[in-house]
Amino acid sequence: MSWQLHRVDDRLIHGQLVIAWGHVYHPQRIVVVDDASAENEWERDLLASAAPDAEVRVRTVAEAAREYAAEAGAGGGAFLLVPDLATALALVEAGAAVPRFNLGGLHYAPGKDKINDYIYLDAADRRAARALIERGVALEVQDVPASRAQSLTALDPLIATA
Amino acid sequence: MARVPALLVTHADLGAALLRAVAQVYGPADGVEVLSNEGLSRPALEQEIARRVDGWPAGGLVLTDFFGGSCHTCVQSVARHRDVAIVTGVNLPTLLDYLHNRDQYAVWDLAERLQKKGQESIRLQRGQNV
Numbered sequence: 001m002s003w004q005l006h007r008v009d010d011r012l013i014h015g016q017l018v019i020a021w022g023h024v025y026h027p028q029r030i031v032v033v034d035d036a037s038a039e040n041e042w043e044r045d046l047l048a049s050a051a052p053d054a055e056v057r058v059r060t061v062a063e064a065a066r067e068y069a070a071e072a073g074a075g076g077g078a079f080l081l082v083p084d085l086a087t088a089l090a091l092v093e094a095g096a097a098v099p100r101f102n103l104g105g106l107h108y109a110p111g112k113d114k115i116n117d118y119i120y121l122d123a124a125d126r127r128a129a130r131a132l133i134e135r136g137v138a139l140e141v142q143d144v145p146a147s148r149a150q151s152l153t154a155l156d157p158l159i160a161t162a
Numbered sequence: 163m164a165r166v167p168a169l170l171v172t173h174a175d176l177g178a179a180l181l182r183a184v185a186q187v188y189g190p191a192d193g194v195e196v197l198s199n200e201g202l203s204r205p206a207l208e209q210e211i212a213r214r215v216d217g218w219p220a221g222g223l224v225l226t227d228f229f230g231g232s233c234h235t236c237v238q239s240v241a242r243h244r245d246v247a248i249v250t251g252v253n254l255p256t257l258l259d260y261l262h263n264r265d266q267y268a269v270w271d272l273a274e275r276l277q278k279k280g281q282e283s284i285r286l287q288r289g290q291n292v
Contacts, residue, residue, distance in 0.1 A: 010203045010204060011203070011204050011232040011235075012204070013230075013235070014230070014231055014232035014235060015173065015228065015230065015231035015232060018230055042242070046235060046238055046239065049230070049238075050230040050231075050234075050235055051230065052230070105203075106203075107201060107202055107203035107206065108201055108202075108203070108206070109203060109206070117201065118201075
């Protein structure tokens with residue numbers, strides 16, 4: 001069974017993921033793909049403490065790409081989390097055959113345009129999104145399971161020309 | 163004993179609503195700061211928390227809504243190198259107890275008191291047909 005959700009969320013493990021998505025899918029494992037967190041023991045422990053009901057693995061992009069196919073065939077369900085679109089693209093370019101990413105939270109920072117209340121993108125984000133789409137990866141905007149999933153390209157026409 | 167300052171970090175406008183409720187049963191909660199995570203990335207929320215906590219001369223309390231949420235995670239990151247005690251699961255009785263006791267306790271002793279108060283504040287009662 002394995003992969004149940006691939007999510008782009010700059011908050012990584014937090015309430016929406018554990019409470020909303022977690023109560024729908026009950027993942028046994030949560031794989032956080034973030035080079036900076038993977039190299040920081042304190043950050044790894046912090047992420048693990050935020051999801052007490054799942055095994056939390058914090059991986060570099062390279063490690064996650066290597067382990068991706070084996071995890072896809074593992075028993076029980078799993079979530080994969082990346083903090084931004086650049087990491088999502090790097091993971092796919094490193095060989096992980098991710099079919100779609102759920103965009104759950106890319107919050108405001110200077111220079112980013114508002115797409116909706118929880119998605120803000122700049123030119124670099126749009127280029128990464130376009131590259132993912134060109135590789136056949138679907139990008140869907142949806143914060144919690146109870147809300148409607150929307151295609152990112154439908155919400156942001158600028159991605160087509162990024 | 164110096165007053166223990168407090169910051170309330172919650173989802174949406176829960177913190178502000180709690181303070182409005184407090185104002186009705188206690189009066190204005192002077193000195194309690196409120197911060198929502200709404201629209202903020204992790205670094206931005208951590209920065210906002212740090213900015214407030216760094217204004218405290220001798221540490222203080224940060225109250226968050228639930229363990230493991232982004233509010234709590236960000237508070238943990240900020241508190242790691244600061245004189246801050248974290249209390250999760252804040253509710254109205256906890257907040258009222260804080261206001262009644264913030265001048266009588268040291269930071270950690272007050273945090274322990276609030277944990278006990280919060281846990282004791284949830285009670286069960288049967289209606290006639292339950």
